[in-house]
Structures are given as structure tokens and as C-alpha cells.
Amino acid sequence: MxxxxxxxxxxxxxxxxxxxxxxxxxxxxxxxxxxxxxxxxxxxxRAKFHLQRRSREEETNSDIDNITWKDRSSWEMMKGNAAMFAIQGRRPHMEDRFNMVNDLEGTRTSLYGIFDGHGGEFAAEFVEKTIFKELMVRLLRPSTEDNISDNLTQILAEEVLSVDSRLLDIERNSFDISGTTALIAIVRDRMLTVANVGDSRGVICDKNGKTIPLSFDHKPQQVKERRRIKEAGGFVSFNGVWRVAGVLATSRALGDYPLKEKNLVIADPDILTFDLNELQPEFMILASDGLWDCFSNEDAVDYVRERLDEPHFGAKSLVLQAYYRGSLDNITVMVVNFKQSYLGIAKKEDR
Structure with a gap:
């Protein structure tokens, strides 16, 4: 064969x-x-998530009318005695968000917020829109509380945790893993109340030019935070910077649902109050950590103090200087000029 x-x-x-x-x-x-x-x-x-997100965006419109977050490298805004400037910087995406409301419906109540997102834009955008909406509703309700600062502290604590809970429910259903810091300042009847979750930071320049911190960063390497993380069954490791479970460089945030399952990351805010009559401040700076990676509290105050007469009260100059110094992050800076009284919405710029 x-x-x-x-x-x-x-x-x-x-x-x-x-x-x-x-x-x-x-x-x-x-x-x-x-x-x-x-x-x-x-x-x-992915399709389900984008459909859900589009639906949520249609239901909740931003209070910042003319800001377009997509396909932009810089954002700027002025409202009364407050100004903001932000750049995407060296990051591939802009994950910072902000909001400001001056003299809410004539109540001499103003709100300012910086939200530094990570792991995506959704958490920062959701928190910015939702928490400002809820805070404005509650601040407009008649209050019978005698102690204004205690009342604001309770409101801020409740709303931060409530918004975080809502965000986590959405993220579990949509498999989104993003998170965000939150730095929120409320000025009411010459009292300043500041709530902080994460590592965005606020400082104030008092009448003597002295720098006063308005918040303290939540970092995994801090003794209190490290102990809490370890007791929850987690760990802190160094990967360029100290990180929770080798992933997240801040120990507190809203969102981040995978790390929230065992309370490795929490959203509990630290809240401080300040008497503006006593401080008689010149200005306040609120900024994401893209600034603080390159500036100390004192350096930022000194820098703005020399530029308070600029169109953005020095916010734009400060952002650009942080970029020139090598910041690798998104950079958002808000300056509230207490030397200038409430003027309503004097000017809004969006380029």
C-alpha cells in the first residue's frame, strides 16, 4: 500500500x-x-453603566451653568468675592470638580466645594452635583437651632454620609469603582464651617497675614488612620506614596465601593468651625492636592497675598505656578476674597 x-x-x-x-x-x-x-x-x-449615567445626568443638572468638562484643558469662574481656576495638567483626564454659591437667595450664606476624583470622573461629578443640591435645600429651611455652628456641623456630617451611601448603591449596580475627596466650606453669619474628607485642603490668611489650616489631610500613613485600616483587616503599603491596600493614596473618600466593603476607606468627615469676626481674614484658599504637592500652606498664602488684586484673586497664578513646579495631578484652586463684600454674581468666565 x-x-x-x-x-x-x-x-x-x-x-x-x-x-x-x-x-x-x-x-x-x-x-x-x-x-x-x-x-x-x-x-x-459598559453599555448599562453609560445608560444609567446618562439618565442620572439628565435628572441632575449642574449648578455651574456654562462649564463643559469634556475636551477641555482649563476652567475658570468668578462669582462675587470668589474665583476659581483649574487645569487638567499632566493627567490624561480631568477628574477634579468644584462648585460655588455666593449669598444663597439673599441669606448671606455661601457654599464652596472642591472634589478631587480618582479612578474615573463619575464619583466627583455625582458628589458635586448632589451634595450642593441637598445642602442648599437644607440651608434654606427655617432653623430653630440657637447654635448655628453645631447645626451646620450636623447638616454637613449627615449629608456627606448620605451622599456617600447613595453613591455606593449606584456604584455596586454599575460596577463603577471611582471615588472622590470632598472639601466643603460654608460661610453663614460670619461663621465658617469646613468639612473635609480626603486630601484636598483649605487654608485661611488672617488679619495679621498668618496662615491657619482649615483642614487636615487623611493619609494612610497617619497613626490613627493606619490603626483603623489594620483593625479593619487591611494594610498600608508604599508604592510611590503610602496607599490603602496598595491602591489608594487617601484613607477617606466618598465612593471607592470595593474598599468600603470592609471599611478600609471611610467617608466620615472632619468638621472644623471658625469665627470670622475674630479672625478677620483676608482670604481663603481651597484646593485639590495637585496644588499641595508643590506648595506648603504658608507658601500658598504668601503667593496669593501678593496677587489678591489680580482678576482671579491669584487663583490662576497659583495653579499655573504649581504646574510649572512639576505637579503631575489635576490642579484646582478656589480663592474667596474676604476683603471684598458679597456682590452677587458679578462675573463668570468660561473659556
Whole structure:
């Protein structure tokens, strides 16, 4: 029997037999199933998330009318005695958000907020929109409380935790893992109340030019934070900077639902109050950590103090200087000029 005859016989008996064909077909089906199910599932989840997000965005419009976050490298705004400037900087995406409301409906109550997102833009955008909306509603309600500062402290604590809970519910359903810091300042009847979650930071320049911190960063390497994380079953490791579970460089944030499951990261705010009649401050700076990576509290105050007469009260100059010094993060700076009284919405710029 020739070689060709042997090959032909082998092919008919083994390769083209009904059993072989059935086995081959089954292998193809199994391969296609395992190869395509996960991409299809991921595609469905992404589509579902974007549909949910679009629906939420349509339901909750930002109070910042003319800011467009997409395809932009810088944002600026002025409202009365407050000004903000922000740049995307060296990051591939802009994850910082901000908001400001001067003299809320004539109540001499003003709100200012900086939100530094990570792991995506959704958490910062959701928190900025939602928490300002809820705070404004509550601050406009008639209050019978005698102690204004205690009342504001309670309101801020309740709203931060409430918004975090709502955000976590959304993230679990949409498989979103983003998170955000929150730095919120409320000025009411010459009392300043500041709530902080994370490592955005606020400082004030008093009447003598002295720098007074309005918040303190929540960092994993701090003794209190490290102990809490370890007691929750987590760990802190160094990867460029100290990080919770080797991932997150701040120990408190809103969102971050995978790290919230065992309370490795929490959203409990630290809240401080200040009497502006006593301090008689010149100005206040609120900024994301893209600034504080390059400036100390005192350096930032000194820098702005020399530029308070600029169009953005020095906020723009401070942001650009942080960029020139090598900041690798998004940079957002808000300056409230207490030398200038409430003027309503004097000017808004958006380029």
C-alpha cells in the first residue's frame, strides 16, 4: 500500500469519522462560548453603566451653568468675592470638580466645594452635583437651632454620609469603582464651617497675614488612620506614596465601593468651625492636592497675598505656578476674597 493510500485511509477512519467531526464541532462551540461570553458581558455592563449615567445626568443638572468638562484643558469662574481656576495638567483626564454659591437667595450664606476624583470622573461629578443640591435645600429651611455652628456641623456630617451611601448603591449596580475627596466650606453669619474628607485642603490668611489650616489631610500613613485600616483587616503599603491596600493614596473618600466593603476607606468627615469676626481674614484658599504637592500652606498664602488684586484673586497664578513646579495631578484652586463684600454674581468666565 502506497503512502498516499495510508494517508487517505487514516483520514477517512479517524479525521472524517462522525465521532471526530462531532468532537471538532463541540470544541469550536466551547471555545467560542468561553472566548466571547466575557467580552459580551463586559460590553453589556459598559453599555448599562453609560445608560444609567446618562439618565442620572439628565435628572441632575449642574449648578455651574456654562462649564463643559469634556475636551477641555482649563476652567475658570468668578462669582462675587470668589474665583476659581483649574487645569487638567499632566493627567490624561480631568477628574477634579468644584462648585460655588455666593449669598444663597439673599441669606448671606455661601457654599464652596472642591472634589478631587480618582479612578474615573463619575464619583466627583455625582458628589458635586448632589451634595450642593441637598445642602442648599437644607440651608434654606427655617432653623430653630440657637447654635448655628453645631447645626451646620450636623447638616454637613449627615449629608456627606448620605451622599456617600447613595453613591455606593449606584456604584455596586454599575460596577463603577471611582471615588472622590470632598472639601466643603460654608460661610453663614460670619461663621465658617469646613468639612473635609480626603486630601484636598483649605487654608485661611488672617488679619495679621498668618496662615491657619482649615483642614487636615487623611493619609494612610497617619497613626490613627493606619490603626483603623489594620483593625479593619487591611494594610498600608508604599508604592510611590503610602496607599490603602496598595491602591489608594487617601484613607477617606466618598465612593471607592470595593474598599468600603470592609471599611478600609471611610467617608466620615472632619468638621472644623471658625469665627470670622475674630479672625478677620483676608482670604481663603481651597484646593485639590495637585496644588499641595508643590506648595506648603504658608507658601500658598504668601503667593496669593501678593496677587489678591489680580482678576482671579491669584487663583490662576497659583495653579499655573504649581504646574510649572512639576505637579503631575489635576490642579484646582478656589480663592474667596474676604476683603471684598458679597456682590452677587458679578462675573463668570468660561473659556
Amino acid at each position: 502506497t503512502f498516499v493510500a495510508h494517508i487517505s485511509k487514516f483520514t477517512r477512519r479517524y479525521i472524517l469519522s462522525p465521532e471526530s467531526i462531532i468532537c471538532f464541532v463541540l470544541i469550536i462551540i466551547i471555545y467560542n462560548t468561553f472566548h466571547h461570553v466575557k467580552p459580551l458581558w463586559n460590553y453589556w455592563q
